[in-house]
Amino acid sequence: MYEREREDLVRKLESNGITDKAVLKALSEVERHLFVPEIMISHAYKDVALPIGYGQTISQPYTVAFMTQALRLKTGSKVLEIGTGSGYQAAILHRMGMRVYTIERNAEISLRTQKLFDKLGVRAVCRIGDGTIGWSEFAPYDGIIVTAGSPVVPLNLKKQLEVGGRLVIPVGDKKSQTLKIITKTGEESFETEEVPKFAFVPLIGREGWNEK
Numbered sequence: 001m002y003e004r005e006r007e008d009l010v011r012k013l014e015s016n017g018i019t020d021k022a023v024l025k026a027l028s029e030v031e032r033h034l035f036v037p038e039i040m041i042s043h044a045y046k047d048v049a050l051p052i053g054y055g056q057t058i059s060q061p062y063t064v065a066f067m068t069q070a071l072r073l074k075t076g077s078k079v080l081e082i083g084t085g086s087g088y089q090a091a092i093l094h095r096m097g098m099r100v101y102t103i104e105r106n107a108e109i110s111l112r113t114q115k116l117f118d119k120l121g122v123r124a125v126c127r128i129g130d131g132t133i134g135w136s137e138f139a140p141y142d143g144i145i146v147t148a149g150s151p152v153v154p155l156n157l158k159k160q161l162e163v164g165g166r167l168v169i170p171v172g173d174k175k176s177q178t179l180k181i182i183t184k185t186g187e188e189s190f191e192t193e194e195v196p197k198f199a200f201v202p203l204i205g206r207e208g209w210n211e212k
Contacts, residue, residue, distance in 0.1 A: 002033055005045035012047060013065050020069040026095040027065055032058075034120065035088040054106050056201055058086040059147060063198065067168045070181045071143040073098055078138070080160065081124075082131035082169075083147035083203070087113040090124045093145075100124040101138050103131040105204060132205030134160045141165055149177040149200035154207035158182065158190065170200045174209070 010028045018024060033044035036058055040050045049057040068089070073079065075097035081090055084104035093100045102124050104110035110128045117124055127135060131146070132154045139160035146157070146169035157167055161184040170177035177200060181193040202209040 002031065002045060006032070009045045009047065009061055013062055016062060018062070018065045018069060020065075022075075022096050023065050023068050023092070026068075026092045027061065030088070030091045030095050032061065032088060034116070035086040035091070052086045052109070054109055056085050056106070056109065058088050059200070064089055064092060066195075067145055067147075067179070068092060068096075070168045070179075071145060071166050073143050077142035078140075078162075079143045079145065080135055080138070080141045080157075081145050081147065082134075082157070084110055084113050084124075084126060085147060087116055087122065087124075089145065089147055090117075091120070091122050094122045094124055098143075101127070101135055101141070103127045103129055103135060105130060130205040132156070132203060132207035136160060144168070146170065146203060147200065148203035148208070149174065149198075150203040150208045152207065153180060153182065154205075156207065158184070163187065170198045174202050175199070 006028050010024050033041045036044050036050050047061050049060045052058050078099045079093050081102040084102040090100050090102045107128050114126050134156040140162035142162050142165045144157050144167045149170040163184050165184050167182040170179050177198050179195040179198045183191045
């Protein structure tokens with residue numbers, strides 16, 4: 001179902017500069033319509049973010065593809081996702097053969113998504129909690145992907161990267177962010193690339209935005 005729509009979406013992403021074949025293959029195989037509310041299914045394969053409830057969204061497919069490509073992962077890489085949300089990003093990483101760990105602060109969303117993972121056979125280790133402090137138990141990670149906008153780069157996430165690993169995180173105010181692609185080059189050294197003009201829901205937590 002919706003195979004043609006997925007193919008059309010992948011072609012569009014390719015024309016917009018997504019070149020990683022593993023990312024494109026995963027996007028062509030993971031059924032995005034299963035991760036959106038039923039009322040939104042007709043929009044599932046449009047290249048737009050969609051609401052999933054509780055003030056959260058499922059990210060725009062281009063954003064998912066761009067951030068995943070920026071991680072430069074290899075099959076079997078260990079990845080920490082901050083902001084499980086709908087589960088779509090984690091499903092893409094799982095389909096690419098990654099070992100996925102994912103944190104969601106909203107218990108209702110997390111439990112709903114875990115049920116979906118069980119139904120679809122998506123193997124991801126899930127946790128309910130503050131993603132801004134990371135998940136030290138399973139660190140270090142080859143990649144960390146943050147799917148919400150933060151006012152700063154949380155120090156704990158940088159510490160939990162493997163040397164050579166990458167952290168991809170949107171940083172800015174609550175309206176727009178710059179995507180920072182941070183590579184850990186040594187125990188205390190990092191290199192940062194920046195890509196402007198992204199927009200995410202706020203990252204809530206100790207090292208993110210305080211919840212009011």
